Each structure stands twice: as C-alpha cells, then as structure tokens.
Amino acid sequence: MLNKNYSLFLLISAIIGISFWIGFNVNLLPQEASINAPIYDELFKILFIIGLILFIGMSLIIIYSLFKFRRTNGQTGDGIYLEGNLKLEIIWTVIPSIIVLIVGLYSYDIYDRMGGMKELNNHEMMHSDSEKIWAGISESSNELSGIENLNIEVSAMQFAFLFNYPKGEFISGELHVPVNEKISMKMESKDVIHAFWVPEFRIKQDIIPGQPTILNFTPTKVGKYPIICAELCGPYHGGMRASIIVEEPSDYENWFNQNKKTKV
Numbered sequence: 001m002l003n004k005n006y007s008l009f010l011l012i013s014a015i016i017g018i019s020f021w022i023g024f025n026v027n028l029l030p031q032e033a034s035i036n037a038p039i040y041d042e043l044f045k046i047l048f049i050i051g052l053i054l055f056i057g058m059s060l061i062i063i064y065s066l067f068k069f070r071r072t073n074g075q076t077g078d079g080i081y082l083e084g085n086l087k088l089e090i091i092w093t094v095i096p097s098i099i100v101l102i103v104g105l106y107s108y109d110i111y112d113r114m115g116g117m118k119e120l121n122n123h124e125m126m127h128s129d130s131e132k133i134w135a136g137i138s139e140s141s142n143e144l145s146g147i148e149n150l151n152i153e154v155s156a157m158q159f160a161f162l163f164n165y166p167k168g169e170f171i172s173g174e175l176h177v178p179v180n181e182k183i184s185m186k187m188e189s190k191d192v193i194h195a196f197w198v199p200e201f202r203i204k205q206d207i208i209p210g211q212p213t214i215l216n217f218t219p220t221k222v223g224k225y226p227i228i229c230a231e232l233c234g235p236y237h238g239g240m241r242a243s244i245i246v247e248e249p250s251d252y253e254n255w256f257n258q259n260k261k262t263k264v
C-alpha cells in the first residue's frame with residue numbers, strides 16, 4: 001500500500017514538474033514589445049501551467065482507465081452501479097475553488113499593475129470637464145518618469161482606424177510612435193463598436209460610439225506591429241487592420257516633421 005501511494009506521489013510530482021518545465025520553456029505568445037507585455041505574460045504562464053497539469057493528469061487517467069477497466073473476455077452485463085463518493089466530491093470542489101480564488105486575486109493584481117484600476121476621468125486629453133471617459137487602461141504603474149505623454153486621438157469606423165496627431169494637426173492611417181515613450185490615446189468610434197488590439201503589446205481596448213475610451217502604453221521595441229480590430233464590426237471586420245510603427249525618437253521626429261502642418 002505504501003509503495004502504491006509512493007508511486008502515485010512520484011507520478012503527480014512528475015506531472016507538476018513537467019508542466020512547470022513546459023510552462024517556462026515553451027513560449028506560445030508573440031514577442032513582448034511594450035512594458036505591459038511582461039506583466040501580462042506572467043499571468044499567462046501561470047494559467048498555462050495549471051492547464052498543462054490538468055491536461056496531462058486527465059489524459060493519463062483516461063488512458064489508464066481504458067486499459068484497467070476494459071471489458072474482459074466473457075464479461076457481460078452493464079458493469080457496477082456506483083453512487084456518490086463524498087470524499088472525492090469534497091476534494092474536487094475544494095481544490096478548484098482555491099485555485100480559481102487565487103487566479104482571480106492574481107488577475108486583479110496584474111490588471112492593476114497594467115493600469116486598469118487607475119482613475120480615468122482626469123485625463124489630459126479630455127476636452128471639457130463634462131466629458132466622461134468610460135473605460136480604458138491608464139498609465140502603467142512602472143511608468144517612466146519625467147517624460148511627457150504623446151497624445152494621439154484614434155477614430156475607428158467601418159472599416160479603418162485613423163490617427164490624429166493634435167500637436168502636428170494631421171491625420172495618419174498608420175500609427176507612428178517613438179520607442180520607450182508614454183503614449184496616451186483617446187479613442188472614439190464613428191459608427192459601431194470596434195476594438196484596438198496589438199498582440200505584441202498585450203493590450204486591447206474597445207472603441208465605442210459616443211463613449212470615449214483611453215488606452216495608455218509604452219512601446220519597448222523598435223518594429224512594425226499589426227493593429228487588429230478585435231470586435232466583430234461588420235462584413236469587412238476581418239480586413240480592419242492597421243500598423244503601428246515603433247521608431248527611434250529621431251526617426252519619429254523626422255516622420256512627424258514631414259507630416260505636420262506648417263504654420264504660415
């Protein structure tokens with residue numbers, strides 16, 4: 001009996017060990033290109049490991065049961081009738097409840113660290129005091145200090161994104177931003193609900209008609225990344241894409257100066 005318990009303990013430890021190894025060594029996500037990305041990926045790793053433990057454990061139980069409890073030659077009838085097992089039921093209620101509670105609290109902490117719990121209605125891009133920001137991601141808690149926000153206004157419509165640079169008084173179909181600088185976007189929709197999503201930044205925010213939303217982020221890697229509309233918004237929703245180009249500050253400055261309206 002002791003021997004059986006010992007091998008079960010070894011097997012469970014092995015499953016947990018393998019799951020942790022895969023969780024830390026296999027990366028299913030795109031590259032991390034904003035300061036929010038590593039925070040988000042922490043949570044993903046934990047959920048991935050929990051998923052792996054359950055997947056490997058359940059697969060092994062199913063395979064084991066297929067052989068152990070298969071019908072043997074000469075066996076007839078419907079099998080044994082079983083009803084209830086209080087000990088087992090308590091175990092499979094209590095353990096998942098604890099896991100869900102921990103994951104819930106941890107998710108709250110991650111969302112808070114990404115800026116999701118911060119005050120939105122004191123935003124510098126608001127045009128008047130009566131204007132209300134309905135939702136969004138505010139500044140991340142590990143923000144870079146001493147740098148002024150780069151403010152951009154985003155308009156979404158079927159089926160495109162437009163980026164207005166108020167300081168340069170121009171509108172672009174491509175979002176250009178300098179690397180390692182705080183970007184603050186105020187977003188509004190002209191028609192239906194859209195969503196601004198950049199997988200490499202691990203951020204997504206709905207864009208709602210009549211209810212402005214805010215999205216703050218800091219890109220950390222130079223490159224070109226896709227902006228994808230992540231809310232089914234009509235027949236050409238799948239084609240509603242744009243690009244975000246993260247550049248060295250000097251390249252961004254050149255692009256900005258080429259596009260800005262020169263004051264006469």
Ligand SMILES: [Cu+2]
Nearest residue numbers: 194229233240
């Ligand atoms: Cu859309």
